[in-house]
Amino acid sequence: MDRSPFPHHGPLRPEQVTGRESLAVDLAQRIADRRLTALVGPRRFGKTSLLKRVAADLAAVGPQPVWIDLYQLTSMADFAAAVDRGLASVVGPVRRALDSIAATVALRIGVLGVELTRSPKYRPDPVLSLRNLLGVLTSAAQRHDLFVVFDEFSGVANIQGGAGVLRTELQHHFQSLGIVFAGSEPSTMRALFSEQTQPFFAQADLVEIGPLSDAAVGHIVEDGFETTQRHTGGITSRIVAFAAGHPQRAMQLADALWRRVEPGETADMPAWEAALAEVRTNVNAASERIFSLLPTGQQKTLRAIAAGGSIYGAAASALELPPGSAQDAAEKLIGNGIVRRAQERLEVIDPLLADWLCRRFPI
Ligand SMILES: Nc1ncnc2c1ncn2[C@@H]1O[C@H](COP(=O)(O)OP(=O)(O)O)[C@@H](O)[C@H]1O
Ligand SMILES: [Mg+2]
Known part of the structure; x- marks a missing residue:
């Protein structure tokens, strides 16, 4: 059986990201220019996918990404462990540079995350660990063209003093290290960068990721059907209208329709109605929950x-x-x-x- 051309769980692979060309160019330029940028937009609008794409494009020509995912942090130890995981996921010459710099401060990248999960008595001091890791990162940026993505950055708002440590460690390196923040919660993201009391106040430009254009959604749907030898039979317009530019919902609807159409066949209204009914059934519980809270x-x-x-x-x-x-x-x-x-x-x-x-x- 073919793989669905419409994945809708988690970020896309870089080559699957389309319809975001001008934003991708803008972000790459910002990283190259070392302009601090916060990419803000609703959940599942494709922030991670787009930044992975930008990272892959840049990595192919020079600047290497360090990806740090701050999803749902609850403590400084979580924060330090997230940075450790981010540094540990780097490969190649940059990783060797990180390891050799870490060794000079008696750190081992990739091990700290485990040590930090121990009970407070046996674990290293999380704030010190975080500072050291960020120090390793900024030192490596002296030798290599690096940029760091802090994904799900609103997670940092849960940690007392978290943004402050980050700002202190990074502020003298804004020229040498590209930095992008991404986050979904508009009020938290805005507060982190626009409230005077916040460490990153006025430090980054906020860039919005909006809905996909109808044309982009239409193209994605048509292309996915075509490349898997299926025909949309005019149902594309239904998906475009229903999804209203929401990237993940468009893909979810397209996938439900696609799974009802055999290779060589054409989608029709009964297939669309069944696809919509299935997607509705799948989201009922989640909608109920959002509403009831x-x-x-x-x-x-x-x-x-x-x-x-x-x-x-x-x-x-x-x-x-x-x-x-x-x-x-x-x-x-x-x-x-x-x-x-x-x-x-x-x-x-x-x-x-x-x-x-x-x-x-x-x-
Ligand atoms: N450019 C795009 N084209 C088509 N679908 C997209 C695009 N960007 C995101 N998506 C859809 O949205 C889903 C969530 O993307 P993701 O990057 O995880 O969003 P976010 O990081 O904003 O929460 C993906 O699984 C995919 O179905
Ligand atoms: Mg994301």
């Missing part, structure tokens, strides 16, 4: 937004929410990455959550 004011506001309604005036009073509270709830939903402002409208970012809301709460 929201406070009542945000639930009401989210329903109004999904219904395409305004949260002001008559709509707000139908919600039995004072306009101020609806406004406040909308800001929270934007900050959480559930809703975005698109032109002057508010929009639920995940089209399948919007769809679930409309099905679950018909008006």
